[in-house]
Amino acid sequence: MRTKDVLIIGAGAAGSTAAFHLAKAGNNVTLLEQHSKENLKPCGGGMAAAVQEWFPFDLMPVVDEVINRVDFTWCLSDLVIAPLPGSSPFWIVQREKLDSFITEQAINAGAELLRPFKVTNLQKHGNYWQVTSKDGQQLEAKAVVIADGSRSPWPEMFGLGPKKQHYAFTTSVRLEGRGNIEKGTTKFEFGLVHHGFAWAFPLAKGVNVGIGSFIGQQALNSDAVLDKLLPSLGFDAKEGNRKDSLLRVWNGHSPLNGDGIVVVGDAGSLCDPFLAEGLRPALMSGYEAANSLNYWLKGDNKNLNDYTNKIQREWGDSMAWGRRISQVFYRFPKVGYQLGIKRPTAPQRIAEILSGKLGYGDIATRVIRRLLFKRT
Numbered sequence: 001m002r003t004k005d006v007l008i009i010g011a012g013a014a015g016s017t018a019a020f021h022l023a024k025a026g027n028n029v030t031l032l033e034q035h036s037k038e039n040l041k042p043c044g045g046g047m048a049a050a051v052q053e054w055f056p057f058d059l060m061p062v063v064d065e066v067i068n069r070v071d072f073t074w075c076l077s078d079l080v081i082a083p084l085p086g087s088s089p090f091w092i093v094q095r096e097k098l099d100s101f102i103t104e105q106a107i108n109a110g111a112e113l114l115r116p117f118k119v120t121n122l123q124k125h126g127n128y129w130q131v132t133s134k135d136g137q138q139l140e141a142k143a144v145v146i147a148d149g150s151r152s153p154w155p156e157m158f159g160l161g162p163k164k165q166h167y168a169f170t171t172s173v174r175l176e177g178r179g180n181i182e183k184g185t186t187k188f189e190f191g192l193v194h195h196g197f198a199w200a201f202p203l204a205k206g207v208n209v210g211i212g213s214f215i216g217q218q219a220l221n222s223d224a225v226l227d228k229l230l231p232s233l234g235f236d237a238k239e240g241n242r243k244d245s246l247l248r249v250w251n252g253h254s255p256l257n258g259d260g261i262v263v264v265g266d267a268g269s270l271c272d273p274f275l276a277e278g279l280r281p282a283l284m285s286g287y288e289a290a291n292s293l294n295y296w297l298k299g300d301n302k303n304l305n306d307y308t309n310k311i312q313r314e315w316g317d318s319m320a321w322g323r324r325i326s327q328v329f330y331r332f333p334k335v336g337y338q339l340g341i342k343r344p345t346a347p348q349r350i351a352e353i354l355s356g357k358l359g360y361g362d363i364a365t366r367v368i369r370r371l372l373f374k375r376t
């Protein structure tokens with residue numbers, strides 16, 4: 001068996017990004033994907049244009065829509081409009097296109113893609129990691145990247161990620177046609193969903209509608225929500241195929257690396273626990289994990305701890321506040337909507353959050369300062 005430098009489990013957003021950067025740096029990389037072809041992914045595809053900073057190639061070919069306006073409602077009324085200025089761009093991509101596009105770039109940079117290859121076993125033998133597929137194929141590498149999403153069994157097995165997972169319950173619907181959604185507009189609805197919100201993100205020839213519930217462990221009553229939401233968007237109440245999924249969200253700082261192993265994206269529970277933003281941390285962690293592995297493989301780093309530390313600083317610190325904000329906001333959403341979204345300065349702040357310019361820590365600091373100022 002030939003030993004590779006790195007095996008990557010999962011060719012989603014996080015895994016393909018890691019594969020690209022590792023291959024570009026000259027490593028011998030193999031990307032393992034369970035599905036033989038790209039399946040429809042339950043994802044709204046909304047992401048800050050700031051993600052471009054992690055790629056030397058242009059992502060515009062997979063951007064379906066550039067968003068310049070966000071509409072917020074409470075029970076489909078009480079509209080708040082947040083214009084997104086050109087300086088704070090927010091993009092909608094079709095997820096399948098994004099993942100395939102980055103995977104193609106990784107292959108062009110020298111990575112190998114094996115699909116279908118469903119990893120059913122992962123073990124360390126001496127200094128090497130060994131993976132086994134469902135049909136018994138075995139591969140071996142100096143390092144492994146766990147990028148197989150929210151259902152990944154490996155983090156728990158190797159002491160990575162949070163000790164206790166926290167899940168958001170989601171339902172997604174992909175609709176054909178645009179309904180009444182205007183060009184460049186996305187919609188967020190907060191009053192209809194228990195402990196969460198619904199969104200409508202336009203694609204080139206359709207709309208992604210989703211519902212997410214962020215606290216508590218009860219399943220969503222999504223049919224009742226969609227019965228009201230879809231007609232308000234110009235669709236029939238029963239239109240589209242529905243898909244329920246569990247999404248691992250951030251649940252405290254935790255180790256994201258071990259000896260020759262890193263976990264990225266949803267597998268590492270990096271998704272934002274307030275707005276379900278998972279693409280940015282998936283791409284960021286794929287990029288940072290590859291950087292850290294590059295140094296480690298060359299012998300310039302003794303371990304991969306700098307990866308965990310960087311993600312904690314650049315993402316986790318903000319998510320710690322996001323989690324607190326989520327727990328308060330979704331317990332008292334009506335108050336949250338009035339005080340958070342209807343504030344005169346809110347549209348500007350929302351634009352900054354969506355574009356990745358502002359973290360939840362900045363928001364929390366402003367609120368605390370405001371409270372202190374009011375008291376004195």
Ligand SMILES: Cc1cc2nc3c(=O)[nH]c(=O)nc-3n(C[C@H](O)[C@H](O)[C@H](O)COP(=O)(O)OP(=O)(O)OC[C@H]3O[C@@H](n4cnc5c(N)ncnc54)[C@H](O)[C@@H]3O)c2cc1C
Nearest residue numbers: 010012013014034043044045046119148149265266278279
């Ligand atoms: C309904 C919904 C809407 C969302 N909307 C948004 C949004 O608008 N914006 C946003 O930023 N985030 C959104 N998210 C979150 C975002 O989709 C995820 O955070 C993102 O997909 C994480 O990417 P990933 O690469 O870590 O995992 P995934 O995209 O799940 O990729 C994992 C890959 O691993 C493969 N795999 C799994 N098991 C194995 C195995 N054993 N062997 C080999 N391969 C395997 C899978 O087939 C898959 O290709 C949404 C999530 C949901 C559920």
